[in-house]
Amino acid sequence: MSINVGHIRAAVVTMRANRWRSLLTMFGIVVGVASAIVIVSIAQGVKNSITGQVNAFSKNVITVGASSQDPTGLGLTSIPFVSTLTYQDAKAIAKIPGVQVSVPLEVLSGLPTGDKTLRHGIVFATTQNLPQVLNQTLAYGAFFNDQDSNAFSAVLGSNAAIGLFNDPIPLGYSFTWRNQQFVVDGVLNSFETTPFANDTLFNNAVFIPVGAADQMSLYNNPVYQILVKVKKAALLPAVAKKIKTTLLNSHGGQADFSVLLPSQIAGSSTSILNLMTELTLGIAIVSLFVGGVGIMNVMLVSVTERMHEIGIRKAIGASNRQILMQFLIESTTVSIVGCMIGIVLAVLAIFSLRAATNLAPAMQWPVFAAAAVVSILIGIIFGSVPAIRAARKEPIDALRND
Numbered sequence: 146m147s148i149n150v151g152h153i154r155a156a157v158v159t160m161r162a163n164r165w166r167s168l169l170t171m172f173g174i175v176v177g178v179a180s181a182i183v184i185v186s187i188a189q190g191v192k193n194s195i196t197g198q199v200n201a202f203s204k205n206v207i208t209v210g211a212s213s214q215d216p217t218g219l220g221l222t223s224i225p226f227v228s229t230l231t232y233q234d235a236k237a238i239a240k241i242p243g244v245q246v247s248v249p250l251e252v253l254s255g256l257p258t259g260d261k262t263l264r265h266g267i268v269f270a271t272t273q274n275l276p277q278v279l280n281q282t283l284a285y286g287a288f289f290n291d292q293d294s295n296a297f298s299a300v301l302g303s304n305a306a307i308g309l310f311n312d313p314i315p316l317g318y319s320f321t322w323r324n325q326q327f328v329v330d331g332v333l334n335s336f337e338t339t340p341f342a343n344d345t346l347f348n349n350a351v352f353i354p355v356g357a358a359d360q361m362s363l364y365n366n367p368v369y370q371i372l373v374k375v376k377k378a379a380l381l382p383a384v385a386k387k388i389k390t391t392l393l394n395s396h397g398g399q400a401d402f403s404v405l406l407p408s409q410i411a412g413s414s415t416s417i418l419n420l421m422t423e424l425t426l427g428i429a430i431v432s433l434f435v436g437g438v439g440i441m442n443v444m445l446v447s448v449t450e451r452m453h454e455i456g457i458r459k460a461i462g463a464s465n466r467q468i469l470m471q472f473l474i475e476s477t478t479v480s481i482v483g484c485m486i487g488i489v490l491a492v493l494a495i496f497s498l499r500a501a502t503n504l505a506p507a508m509q510w511p512v513f514a515a516a517a518v519v520s521i522l523i524g525i526i527f528g529s530v531p532a533i534r535a536a537r538k539e540p541i542d543a544l545r546n547d
Contacts, residue, residue, distance in 0.1 A: 171486070172436065181433075182513065209403070238391060251367065258322070266302075269369075298330045298353070436480075444476050444528055468532075477524030481524065484519075
C-alpha cells in the first residue's frame with residue numbers, strides 16, 4: 146500500500162480540528178513512551194555508575210566473604226550467618242602467586258564516642274594496605290602503617306569525622322571505643338556512592354589496626370571480608386580458583402566462604418535494579434496497550450461521525466484501499482505524535498533528574514527508536530479495525546447514515 150501525502154495532511158487537519166480529543170486519545174501513548182524511556186535511562190545510568198565504581202573502587206580485586214548459603218534451610222539465602230574467615234586466611238591468600246596484597250576487614254561491635262557518639266557507623270580492623278586495595282586516597286593525615294599495627298590509632302571515613310567531632314579535619318583528636326582511647330591519624334576522601342550500592346558503609350566507618358583490635362579482644366574478631374588485589378586483570382580467574390583451593394584446605398573441605406570477581410559484584414548489585422526495571426516496563430507496556438485501545442475507540446467514533454464523508458468519497462470513485470489507508474494513517478499519526486510528545490517529556494524529565502538529584506540517567510538511543518517503532522505498530526494494529534470498517538462501508542449506506 147502506498148502512502149498518500151494527502152492522507153497525512155488530512156490526518157493533521159483532523160487532529161487540529163479535534164485537539165482535545167486527540168490529546169486525550171494519545172495520553173496512554175505519551176505516558177507509556179515517557180515512562181519506558183525514563184525508567185530504562187535511570188536503570189542504565191545506575192548500572193553504568195555501579196560498573197564504573199566497581200572498576201575504580203575494586204579494580205583487579207577479588208572479594209572473599211562469608212558464605213551466603215543458608216545452613217538453617219529456612220530460605221534466608223542472603224544472610225551470612227557465621228563468618229569462619231580469619232586473619233590467618235588473609236595471610237595464606239597473600240602467599241598465592243599473582244596476589245599483590247591481601248587485606249582483612251574485621252567487623253567490631255561497640256559505639257565510638259568522641260565529642261559525640263557515632264551511632265550510625267561501623268568499626269573495622271584492617272591493615273595498612275587498605276587504601277591501596279580500595280584505590281582510595283586520604284583527604285587529610287596518613288593511614289597507619291606496619292609500625293602502627295599495634296598502636297591505638299585510627300583513620301576515619303568522611304562522614305564518621307563529622308559524626309564523631311562535627312569537624313571534617315579532626316587530626317589529633319581522640320575518641321573512646323571499648324574503654325580504650327584512639328587518636329585520629331587521618332581522614333579518607335569521600336567514597337562515591339550510587340543507588341543500590343552500600344559504599345556509604347566506608348564513609349561512615351572507623352578503621353583501626355588489626356593488631357590493636359586483636360589485643361583488645363584476644364584475637365577473637367570475625368573477619369567480614371578479605372579483599373585480594375591481583376597484579377593483573379588476566380590473572381583474576383586463576384587466582385580466584387587458587388583462593389578457593391587454599392581456603393578449602395584450611396577449612397577442612399567446607400565451602401563456608403564465597404569468592405567473588407569484580408564482575409560478579411557488579412552483577413549482584415544490579416540484580417534488584419533489573420527486577421524493578423522489568424516491573425516498571427511492564428506497567429509502561431500496559432499503558433501503551435491502553436493507549437492503543439483508546440486510539441481504536443476514538444477512531445471507531447470518528448468513522449461513525451464521518452459516514453457522509455466516506456459515502457461521498459466512495460461515490461466519486463475512492464477505492465476501499467484508499468479509504469482504508471486514510472483512516473489507518475490517521476490512527477498511526479495520532480500514535481506517532483503521542484510518541485513524539487512522550488519522547489520530549491522523557492528528555493525533559495531526564496535532564497531534570499540530572500540537575501535536581503544524584504541520579505545520572507543514561508539515554509539509550511535504541512530505546513527511542515524502539516518507542517517510535519512500537520508507536521507505529523500500535524497505530525497500525527489498533528487502527529486496523531476502524532479502518533477496515535470504514536473501507537467496507539457501501540456508498541449508499543454511508544450516504545443514508547444520519
